[in-house]
Amino acid sequence: MKHFDVIIIGAGVTGAAIARQLSRYSIKTAIIEKETDVSFGTSKANSGIIHAGFHSPPGMLKTELCIKGNRSFDILKEELGFSFERRGELVVAFNDEELQILKNLYAQGIKNRVHYLELIGTARLREMEPNLSEDIIGALYAPTAGIVEPYEYCFSLIENARQNGVAMFVNEKVAVIAKQLFGNFVIETDSGLKVSARFIVNAAGLHADEIASLAGITSFAITPRKGEEYLLDRRVGNLVTRIIFPVPTKDSKGMLVIPTVEGTVMVGPTAENINEKDNFSTTREGLRCVFENAKKMIPGIRLHDVITSFSGLRPVATGDDFIIGTTSVQGFINAAGIQSPGLTASPAIAQHVEDILVKEGLSLKVKSSWNPKRTPFIKLRHSIATRDYAGYIKNTAGNPGYNKLVCRCENITEAEVTEAVSRGHTTLDGIKFATRAGMGRCQGSFCTYRVLKLLEQQTGIPIEKITKKGGGSEIIKFPMGKGAPHE
């Protein structure tokens, strides 16, 4: 049985950030994930906003960690090479009552020590965002807010953690957590994997309550709150530059219009408390609701620009704040109930968990071999965006895979797909999230067969066994005969 100093359960952004944080020390760390790939739970459906930190009141743990987390992203971007842009966020008001809410949010933000917050009038607002509705009478502007692609951020954390020695187990659903005589935990998964650890960090997202109860902790429950999001074609990518919020409601920050770092626009999410933790459906009502709200703020948004939709489940914990800390079981540490602003807070959550581990007796010494840098992908689309073709030729010399286009909508090359496979992504969705092949306007109609072939070549998994997102989600079920007649 393999032994680790720390085992993290759950490879969403919370677990990934903790793994990467601990990867700098000379301890043995592992991360266990029940899905086939990293970030396949709540994280992949995140809106990708790095919040400024005025939405929650001072004194809450999530407020403190949001503010700290936000400030970490410049250096993380530098080290890990994911896309991050401080675009800023605008909360817009349509009437005097809403203006008052903005003033309260502003005051709250100042107390939280959010930098550069401003209440702005319509003239300036129109200049900043010409496509906003004429009915908007004022806004709260927070220039420190930013955007990322949540899965790219999550992948980059995990890749760097693994580069620095963190062990990774995927497709392993934790079934038993037992405590041994001398204080170590033994974790057993439903496929029979057995590992032991001195500390467990519970970052199991939606299922954190179930994991805690395996260890005998029943102090909290997680209920899913569904959010539906709709992604618009990059043709309308210039509708907004900043993230546009309505005034918040009791349950959520409202339905937003979000520019993405990839030049598309996302609208959503809804907020609906549901019972099932595996209900990722989208609904007619959700679509109607999201578009009504989005159109109110940006009248130019049109339904026929939707290229895809999805939904995610926020893990809402009893008490509504993050639950991070020690438990009644010594060595079992929770990092649970991480709903918004969890993505923003993740670097600070990781630091917070590290501090707890140290207090609990884990001694941490930085490894001399620790490398904070992850090698980013070479992306053809970035060269096209800047028309830096000479640079592309120079950077890709010697690898003909960079001269073969796989996904025409997003301009993804064979080399990018190959690189993603070699970084551990073996499902169609894994490749899609790692490279964007299949994420564009044709949604994979043209490139899926090419990706399937590349996956087959590189992993040896036959095409009919390749899945969309793990067991039972095969893309194409039955082979008929041999390949293409014209090849």
Next chain:
Amino acid sequence: MNNNINVAIIGGGPAGLAAACTLYEQGICDVHIFEREHVLGGVLFQCIHNGFGIHHFKEELTGPEYAERYIQKVNKTDTFVHTDTAVIDLYRENEALTLVLLGSKEGLQVFTARAVILAMGCRERNRGNINIPGSRPAGIMTAGFAQRMVNLEGYLPGKEIIILGSGDIGLIMARRLSLEGVNVQGVVEIQPFPGGLTRNIVQCLNDFHIPLYLSHTISNIFGKQRIDSVEITAIDNQLEPDTKNRFTLPCDTLLLSVGLVPENELSVKAGVILDEATRGPVVDANCMTTVPGIFACGNVLHVHDIVDYVSEEAARAARTAAQFVNKSLTDKDGIRMLAGNLVRYMLPTKVYTGKPTIVSLRPITPVEDIVLYAKRNGEIVYKKKYQKILPSSMIQFELPALSGIEPVEVFFAGEET
């Protein structure tokens, strides 16, 4: 190699091939076809059914046979063929049309051309475009993807299939999969009339006893990992779902045949203005887009129902592109063409004095016993009676040569007495 070329044809499918043949016949040299796939022929290679070429070759060919005829013809010309070469950028720089190519052999290259013929074809609309609610399992795919997997790669998507949309590819796939032993449970169409050609309804559905649910749509998708069933709901006259009239059918695959969209992302990069109705470039009678020197033909311009018309349109575009290269294209101040009653779209938007012009249009809805008019200042310049018009059947007619500058309105109406 000299990277300053005469004519660049983007796309080596039926439109690009026909354009290359015509340019050669017109004596234009230094013509290059850029094709992103490994072979020429485009989507025709996966269309192994027959019915191609009846109009153009006066015989019934399969898709690959139709493509092969043109490929052989192109091979006899001096056209430069670049396969495995994608055009990733297109823009005007100091009057020159610049193409950025990514080729598996040559790598990244920048070419300039005196004229460009857009022939990139179209893509299929997908689940996201039509916002089908429900879960998001595997097993939902476009009919064209399934066609490729079955006909070229040798895989069956599943064994219990439902098809949403009665576009031609969906109908063809209903028959194709039935022949492979797949249980095709039905074709669901939101409109009260089929989206595909009548001959395909007869030969692909009726002959195989496959039910066609008109005025129905898929209102929910079930299944966690792989799709396991769909909910089908009847649609009322306002295209709203009738919630009292719904049922569920089990399936392991859902094919989508819900329309095609011209693929113009490259055109837009070059500054070409698109038509809201066709989603293809706005063109004049010369198939020239709003950017001088850039021409468009085939499904990138508007979606055709038969390939024969694609080839003909490409030949017309190539003839005028040849004139452009030879500096003999001198048309100015055209006559505006206005789409009127019952016309969903029409092109070109502008014709020129003294030249007869082929006009293409589609009606909004099926109508029986109706007359197509082209009128100008209250005077009929063209008229044709139709027993039946259908949105699935494109109408083409030759508008006679006109003089003057007053616009022409094209519309459907009852017989004038």
